[in-house]
Amino acid sequence: MSEQRAPASERDPGVEEILRARRDGGHVARKLPGPVAWFDLRNRSTGHLAFSLNRITGLGLVFYLYLHLGVLTLLLGGEDSWNGFLEVATLPVFLGLDVLLVFGLLVHGLNSTRLALIGSGYVPNHQKAMFWSLMAFGAIVLVYTALHVFGGE
Amino acid sequence: MTPTEGTPTRTVRVHRYDRGDDAPHMELHEVPVGPTTTVLEALRWIQLHEDPTLGLRHSCFHASCGTCGVRVNGKERLACVTSLSEFSGTVTVDPIANLPVLHDVVVDMAPFFERYPTAHPIVRESEFLPESATPDGIAEHDRYEDCIECGLCLSACPVAATDDTYVGPAALAYAQRLLEEPRGADRDAILDWADQDNAAWRCHAAFECTEACPSGVQPAQRIMALRKQLRRHRRDQGRDVPDRQSSEEKV
């Protein structure tokens, strides 16, 4: 009991190895490499689905922001330039992309409303019900929008 | 030792890794099972009968110590109370994620504990001593120490999957518990610790920590409550929008 404690490196080779491993970092088990893990929904629940959707729609909308500014630049080219774009933009596949845009806006907007409430400390225990209720509402709006986009009324 | 003929068996696929290995590999074992055989019992059978080099960590056998945290078929679980009968087919056992692996399914928990705030009360008065009166506004002592520090929440967290600087759900939940019942801890120090980009504001409310927690700590809810406290603290301190003049005066 009176003997002094030996320094770490002399106590046990195993301890030295652990200390070195800690310094070196070593192999860390990850579910999937890097940001791919954000979108891995296996064995995950509603909250993670909401997080993944928010992230992917957010990134998609940032991309769309710059795409949209680029498209609007065509207006600077005059009426012919813009009309040329309109001819392409009214093709069914591009109208479908418009509906996809609205889907992204609805998912991101409605889920972010949920996040703002939860993140402010309000109703965190009802986050799943809130998510599905808002998504159900969004689905109704999306269907109406799709009908309008394709129907033209 | 091979299971006796007629004994039901399950295939258990175990993560194997040693320091110095280039990469981990998986090994398959046929383990004899009963209707209530747990993952921990299966791992121990492998260790005792087939491969004594298999590294695993356990202690209490009843979900109280938090030592045996692993991932079973990708889901964070305590091995001692996870029955193999919950799963069909091959059962895969991996170490919990986002912490360095020491050996097989044993992780280095030091980085987990290093994320905790340093301000904390070490010795607490007993609730049962006559002189242990409850503080003002508290009717009776309640148990706040549900956390068994198993690390399952950190493993499940999608932010911790990419950001090793994130303090994580357990540390934040702990900070919130200290605020609810400081017992001598410095509230301002805890709030300052939590008010960091890699602390309370890094959480994206995926709630996977709450899903993974075997003890009912509800870390995500605690983090949201912590944010509420932080905003209130800033408002009370009058530091909501710091003006340049006050910042310069402090220099």
Add this chain to the structure above:
Amino acid sequence: MAARAEHERSSRSRSWRWTAITGVSLLVLVTIHMVAHHFVVDEVGGLRTYQHVLDYVSTPIIFVIECVFLVVVTAHAMLGLRSVLLDFGLSDRWRRLADRGLVVLGVVTVVYGFVLIGVLASRA
């Protein structure tokens, strides 16, 4: 040093708060923008013709709304990108670089958008 730490600390809750504020504002602004551009006109897809667009952006109240929308959506986008970048566990140095880069990107985006709206409004 203490003042800088204090200022940086206050910016953390501020980032989250402004992300929430701009987000809530966008719920209104995006709805106005989408309805006005795509639900009011009769054409398929609701897209406006060239002259429609010019007449639309040259209306003073619309001009102001679209400018505000641009600023708010760009701020929200930059704050969102910042949040995603921080999830990679950036060091302090890279975080400051990212912050400056996003401010520059945001300013360039808003300036370009203002120029675009201004030129189009002047052609009406």
